[in-house]
Amino acid sequence: MARDYYGTLGVGPKASDQEIKRAYRKLARELHPDVNPDETAQARFREVSTAYEVLSDPEKRRIVDLGGDPMESGASAGAGGFSGAGFGGLGDVFEAFFGGSGGTARGPRGRVQPGADSLLRTKLTLAECATGVTKTITVDTAILCDGCTGSGTHGDSQPVRCETCGGAGEVQSVQRSFLGQVMTSRPCPTCRGVGETIPDPCHKCGGDGRVRARRDITVKVPAGVSGGMRIRLAAQGEVGPGGGPAGDLYVEVIEQPHEVFVRDGDDLHCTIRVPMVDAALGTTVTLDTIIDGPTEITVDPGTQPGSVSVLRGHGMPKLRSTVRGDVHAHLEVVIPSRLDGKQSKLLQEFKNHRDRDQAEVVSTGSQNSGGLFSRLRDAFSGR
Numbered sequence: 001m002a003r004d005y006y007g008t009l010g011v012g013p014k015a016s017d018q019e020i021k022r023a024y025r026k027l028a029r030e031l032h033p034d035v036n037p038d039e040t041a042q043a044r045f046r047e048v049s050t051a052y053e054v055l056s057d058p059e060k061r062r063i064v065d066l067g068g069d070p071m072e073s074g075a076s077a078g079a080g081g082f083s084g085a086g087f088g089g090l091g092d093v094f095e096a097f098f099g100g101s102g103g104t105a106r107g108p109r110g111r112v113q114p115g116a117d118s119l120l121r122t123k124l125t126l127a128e129c130a131t132g133v134t135k136t137i138t139v140d141t142a143i144l145c146d147g148c149t150g151s152g153t154h155g156d157s158q159p160v161r162c163e164t165c166g167g168a169g170e171v172q173s174v175q176r177s178f179l180g181q182v183m184t185s186r187p188c189p190t191c192r193g194v195g196e197t198i199p200d201p202c203h204k205c206g207g208d209g210r211v212r213a214r215r216d217i218t219v220k221v222p223a224g225v226s227g228g229m230r231i232r233l234a235a236q237g238e239v240g241p242g243g244g245p246a247g248d249l250y251v252e253v254i255e256q257p258h259e260v261f262v263r264d265g266d267d268l269h270c271t272i273r274v275p276m277v278d279a280a281l282g283t284t285v286t287l288d289t290i291i292d293g294p295t296e297i298t299v300d301p302g303t304q305p306g307s308v309s310v311l312r313g314h315g316m317p318k319l320r321s322t323v324r325g326d327v328h329a330h331l332e333v334v335i336p337s338r339l340d341g342k343q344s345k346l347l348q349e350f351k352n353h354r355d356r357d358q359a360e361v362v363s364t365g366s367q368n369s370g371g372l373f374s375r376l377r378d379a380f381s382g383r
């Protein structure tokens with residue numbers, strides 16, 4: 001049973017090529033998967049595309065008019081094949097969205113243009129960077145105008161050929177120069193290079209095919225991100241002129257400073273102040289790490305100022321990996337600045353037991369350097 005290709009496009013059997021093309025474009029704009037992801041719409045889009053493929057090909061259309069079906073296997077042999085040069089479907093889908101230029105370099109540019117990418121910034125705490133987070137952010141971009149689904153026209157009105165350039169999209173002028181006459185062309189100022197104008201523009205978008213709108217979108221930020229990284233959300237950017245395909249949206253991470261930890265790649269650094277006596281006798285300190293919560297750090301007896309205690313694997317996760325960096329606790333030994341009489345006496349007694357401890361001058365750089373913070377401290381203390 002031959003399919004009703006005319007009915008699918010909603011045109012009569014005597015429809016002109018122009019009418020068929022117009023009917024197809026109108027349907028393609030409504031049904032294209034980019035616009036309408038609904039399953040029945042997609043099935044219908046395939047039907048409509050097939051019908052257009054058949055009816056836009058004079059050879060295939062003749063078969064239909066004779067009561068046959070050129071898309072039945074075998075029947076298309078004489079019509080140039082299914083996907084051969086005769087297949088105008090893809091190019092015309094492109095045309096339906098990108099205007100009439102069909103990708104040629106010269107002539108009017110399409111009224112429909114791809115949209116621009118857009119960039120947003122979002123502030124994340126160090127904890128959010130460490131664990132990942134789902135954020136709702138408000139974006140303000142151009143979206144497809146629902147009044148005209150991108151065509152820019154009001155109701156059933158159609159664009160007309162531009163009178164200034166006659167549809168060419170550019171205007172030419174001849175200038176005299178020392179080289180002789182030079183022909184220059186520039187985009188037509190009336191239609192801005194499109195070659196057609198819209199006499200009755202859509203009331204919602206004024207003919208642009210898109211409108212600005214605020215909407216909330218959900219961004220999944222993976223664990224391990226850091227400041228300056230960008231998360232790409234495909235096709236969430238600006239819709240283009242004429243309802244052209246949306247650009248991408250990039251969300252850039254701004255990492256907020258943490259009050260305890262300083263980040264260095266996947267490692268975290270912090271400073272722990274240890275009283276002089278605890279450093280000498282040894283102790284344990286509880287550190288509230290970002291991901292693992294309270295974790296004990298052992299301060300060995302005889303710990304020196306500027307030494308670093310490392311908690312392996314307690315730092316930031318590497319992006320898209322289970323590997324984690326380390327926590328470097330820089331130990332600062334605190335000397336009491338004031339002693340009461342009894343404490344003074346006790347320390348004096350202690351000193352009497354350590355009569356070989358003397359201040360001495362050593363050469364700069366003789367001690368072990370102990371990482372980021374202690375090097376700085378060393379620079380200040382002159383050790």
Ligand SMILES: [Zn+2]
Pocket residue numbers: 162163164165166167168169170188189190191192193194195196
């Ligand atoms: Zn023009």
Ligand SMILES: [Zn+2]
Pocket residue numbers: 145146147148149150152153202203204205206207208209210
């Ligand atoms: Zn509109």
